[in-house]
Amino acid sequence: MIRIIFFAQLREQLGCAGIEVEAAEAKSIDELKKYLCEINPQWKQFIESKKILVALNHEYVRSNLSLKAGDEVAFFPPVTGG
């Protein structure tokens, strides 16, 4: 399984803090996004927003990395700490 988590306003927009996805369903970040939007079409506008940041196993990712079972993928809006 791949663990998917959402933060801040994205979590509220999706109405979901996190889900698990079978590794077979998403072999890359792009496939994962596509899969998430297929199972929840109302997520598409949020997940595909250019502003949304993606992290794989606690590291920012800016390209279409491949995924494997046990990975953790996070989607979140621009950060506003400090």
Next chain:
Amino acid sequence: MIRIIFFAQLREQLGCAGIEVEAAEAKSIDELKKYLCEINPQWKQFIESKKILVALNHEYVRSNLSLKAGDEVAFFPPVTGG
């Protein structure tokens, strides 16, 4: 009288913390410097050093201002606080 004071290493080099000069003897900063070097020729190399800063009545002076009785003139080396 004009009050003249010296600080830090300049005071130690001159062996003098301050003196008073008759206003008639020094009508300007340049005249004052000349007068001081006349009465104490061994001061010349220190007083005329390009590094030495001059203040008139607590304000830095960079030109040959005129002096009057009651003025306070200070000579000191570059500052090193902080």
Next chain:
Amino acid sequence: MPFSISIQKDDFDVGNEYASLVMNDTHAGAVVFFVGRVREMNQSRRVSGLSLEYYSGMTERVLEQILESAKQRWDLLSVRIIHRVGRLQLMDQIVFVGVTSKHREQAFQAAEFLMDFLKTQAPFWKKEITEEGEIWVEANQKDKVASERW
């Protein structure tokens, strides 16, 4: 602990943090620190408090990476980063960044660098509690520009 990071709900004491940063350090000629606090007005909204969320695991890691970059760029003797999370009230302290170095220009630059990257890279999200309800804070273009100068 010359270099340490905390993410915590609890408040911190600036005097104690300062004392720990310089304790027994005969070389720390310069100490710079920054404290961020909850302020009343933000983009013309009246704020009574904040709710701060973070990404446990990743936030610590990003802060460690930022700290590591700062150590490589400047000659630092100690650094302390504290960021609070959870519910905060008006005037509460949010963040502390303290840096010691031999020289002041290094301490100043490192502290600014740490704050600029903390603001733009570390996964924290602020929700403001305002008269008009709870509002997620939008990322600031000015912070992005500030982080790009390094």
Next chain:
Amino acid sequence: MPFSISIQKDDFDVGNEYASLVMNDTHAGAVVFFVGRVREMNQSRRVSGLSLEYYSGMTERVLEQILESAKQRWDLLSVRIIHRVGRLQLMDQIVFVGVTSKHREQAFQAAEFLMDFLKTQAPFWKKEITEEGEIWVEANQKDKVASERW
């Protein structure tokens, strides 16, 4: 006292100074401060202490002028400047500059500006107590360059 300057023999408490700077201030989102301390090595001399001299009357006036310039350039809520004089030991605190503002970039810039001009303009002179005797500190070209960037 949102804006104040002290020249004093006594030590200061950083925690107390910080508390005074922000007390009841709902707008002070950013606090930056700098502390300068007596450090062990300076230009490869081993320092055991300092003797600090100033020009009573002029030093206060120059610090007030520097503070006034900072207030004109940045939107500052409070500033505290403390400079110690007399005999200081290794690790003693020498100088404190604390600045509060709504925004961090203003607080950082003002604190650096104040320190750069304090270093190059305010009449203070340091004599180091070293193993080789007492040595007047020479003015630093780096400080002069730093003050010329503003």
